[in-house]
């Protein structure tokens with residue numbers, strides 16, 4: 001008898017942006033409830049999820065490779081072994097995509113949260129998982145997460161999961177870290193600070209020829225709910241009001257210019273477009289293509 005399959009082929013999806021190829025790599029997903037949401041009526045949030053045929057919060061975790069002008073960057077690194085056993089598959093899926101982590105010369109971080117920066121370092125031996133990469137992020141990120149005064153004021157969970165986890169993951173790269181405020185940070189990639197979720201939270205705009213892709217980081221964590229209620233935030237937003245303002249600004253920017261988007265918590269493979277619907281927004285996944293030149 002032929003056995004039935006029990007596992008997916010690892011999650012890897014390529015998208016061409018002009019001369020650049022962006023590859024979505026799945027780190028897996030994180031299940032949870034909606035109690036971590038803020039500034040939203042939870043009854044209404046549950047209703048939105050039910051109507052989208054998603055009875056609970058299942059958060060995709062994605063990272064993106066950028067192949068540009070003979071170089072390769074990775075945007076974020078997934079969650080390593082810090083969160084749930086359903087995530088932490090970046091290295092496995094890089095291998096499945098035929099990518100040698102040694103050939104990645106730049107890690108662009110959207111921010112220092114464990115589902116983004118906890119795949120930088122193998123803590124069992126302290127070795128960098130991207131041994132030849134320069135670590136690049138907004139200057140506000142280490143300034144915030146390495147601030148002992150801020151850490152003292154944080155609760156136990158965020159002290160461990162955000163401050164300490166961020167520090168131990170980033171520290172092995174301290175002699176190869178480049179901090180920015182804005183501007184071009186990699187060939188064809190411009191940093192678009194979108195502050196609030198964390199003090200240095202940054203989106204990255206990939207542009208080549210007439211094509212653009214906005215990798216918008218953690219602009220949303222629960223896509224269905226936050227496009228319906230853009231003011232809805234998360235308990236772990238450093239600044240809820242600033243995060244909501246940045247989210248609305250980003251929503252309006254990508255709608256007005258009809259920019260293709262990708263996000264760390266959009267459902268894999270994440271390439272989507274956003275449209276305005278009155279005071280709310282609607283998200284549309286892009287159709288899948290096999291041949292990269294067919295887009």
Ligand SMILES: [Zn+2]
Pocket residue numbers: 113115116218264265
């Ligand atoms: Zn995140």
